Amino acid sequence: MPNNVEGLFRGAEPRRIAILGVTGSVGANTLDLVRRHPAAFQVEAVTAHNNVAGLAEAARAVGARFAAIGNPERYVELKEALAGTGIEAAAGASAVTEAAERPADWVMAAIVGAAGLEPSLAAIRRGATLALANKETLVCAGALMMAEVKRHGATVLPVDSEHNAIFQVIDFDHLDTVERVILTASGGPFRTFAKADLRAVTREQAVAHPNWSMGAKISVDSATMMNKGLEFIEAHHLFGLPPSRIEVLVHPQSIVHSLVAYRDGSVLAQLGTPDMRTPIAHTLAWPTRMHAPVQPLDLAAIGQLSFEAPDEDRFPALRLAREALQTAGAAPTILNAANEVAVGAFLEERIGFLDIAGIVEAALSELGVQPVTSIEDIGIVDAAARDAAGRRVERISA
């Protein structure tokens, strides 16, 4: 591990970090922790896509050296917002990737969607530690990405709460002792809805997650349970387990963040108040631990934890993701890209809630099974799936 981790919170050299997607929900939680420990971290770079004001404010607050805005049309605005600060401003997708290339030991990947792939690969290719929230990158290019991690000696620390939980309790040195991992799912805002009632649910209902405060895209994914499908694929790549050793369990309270079942019958879990600052803090301080300002877990006040099996009839997205992982090749890339397009269209109120899984399923059958052997292949498949899904959105919304 680079950097003096032992002394991280005892006055040693600060850890140099970069935060990709600093204006988002995970980005803001990361920033909050970093700002509470100014001596422990030195921020090399921060990025956003459109939110110039948020990016400039974050860059100023932590004294970042470099700030990149993804939308090239926002360059002048950013330059003006950072005038006189000494913070270097840059714009465009290549500038976001440059932020990941700069010499930070630890990089938070909190961009939403496959747009985060190139920056994550840039951090991996220089052997950095990548704190990975951006699950879509692993879904669309997991095998290739993990091969790059191995080739360049990079480290991936899972930020997604379930995968971070598993990371905390899994015995990596004896993976053969693990029988299966169990991903918990809240079930989302529509867990108890009848199938017929899902047709008319609104954008506002879908983004209102019962337990977590998150960005719009992942909130809709939780509502369709595609989020758990993406996490199923994410777990496969992060922990090297076959689909038969990954289980999904609905747990409406989101207190048990996931579990690892061992061959001797022991089941180890990580619990906590649902607050992303816990998994983020775990990766920021790893392999040591730091304080996070999280409400202490009070199990007596909560009283009861409950569990139930997922319903893939009402929530077909979970089945589609499982099947895409079984099919392999281009299927997970298609699944992810079509889902991004469909969720975007739902958020713009151009299609209905049930159309999301319908569009993903149609894109998967339209594009069929094809192999992917390079990042270039991924780009081609991703574009074709976006095109196929976009055409269906047009047809539905016409």
Ligand SMILES: NC(=O)C1=CN([C@@H]2O[C@H](COP(=O)(O)OP(=O)(O)OC[C@H]3O[C@@H](n4cnc5c(N)ncnc54)[C@H](OP(=O)(O)O)[C@@H]3O)[C@@H](O)[C@H]2O)C=CC1
């Ligand atoms: N929110 C959460 O609690 C959790 C999130 N995750 C995962 O973390 C990732 C981020 O989620 P979340 O923070 O909720 O998302 P948000 O929508 O809140 O934030 C997304 C961030 O990505 C930036 N961004 C958007 N599009 C692009 C692009 N094309 N190029 C570069 N940057 C872009 C946004 O910039 P701008 O603001 O300028 O648009 C923003 O900084 C997702 O992959 C999600 O699945 C995983 C577990 C929990």
Ligand SMILES: CC(=O)[C@@H](O)[C@H](O)COP(=O)(O)O
């Ligand atoms: C906080 C986090 O990790 C989210 O991915 C969360 O798990 C979403 O909740 P669901 O379990 O409803 O998908």
Ligand SMILES: [Mn+2]
């Ligand atoms: Mn999660």
